[in-house]
Amino acid sequence: MIRMHEANLARGGHGYIDPNIRNRKAVPHGLRSTFRDWALELGYDREMAEMQLSHSIGSEVERSYRRSDNVERRRAMMEAWARFLRGEKTDTVVNIGGHR
Numbered sequence: 001m002i003r004m005h006e007a008n009l010a011r012g013g014h015g016y017i018d019p020n021i022r023n024r025k026a027v028p029h030g031l032r033s034t035f036r037d038w039a040l041e042l043g044y045d046r047e048m049a050e051m052q053l054s055h056s057i058g059s060e061v062e063r064s065y066r067r068s069d070n071v072e073r074r075r076a077m078m079e080a081w082a083r084f085l086r087g088e089k090t091d092t093v094v095n096i097g098g099h100r
Contacts, residue, residue: 001028038084044077052078 005015005025016026039049047057048070
């Protein structure tokens with residue numbers, strides 16, 4: 001992200017600035033946090049989202065029994081995330097506050 005910011009500045013752009021913190025460069029943590037919120041709001045499984053972020057899930061004993069990496073489910077989630085980042089329209093509607 002630092003290289004992207006600097007390259008954008010070199011091309012005459014404004015770089016990638018966090019809109020919530022004046023003059024602070026955007027950092028990967030913000031993107032990871034955005035992903036986590038997006039996954040939660042769309043109803044993706046918490047553990048699957050945490051796996052995508054390379055976080056350890058469960059206790060050491062629980063992890064030793066986990067045999068699947070859910071790669072196909074995770075692939076579908078990341079394809080949806082990519083569509084979201086590109087601003088593509090989806091059929092997913094999130095019901096906020098019980099109103100339709």
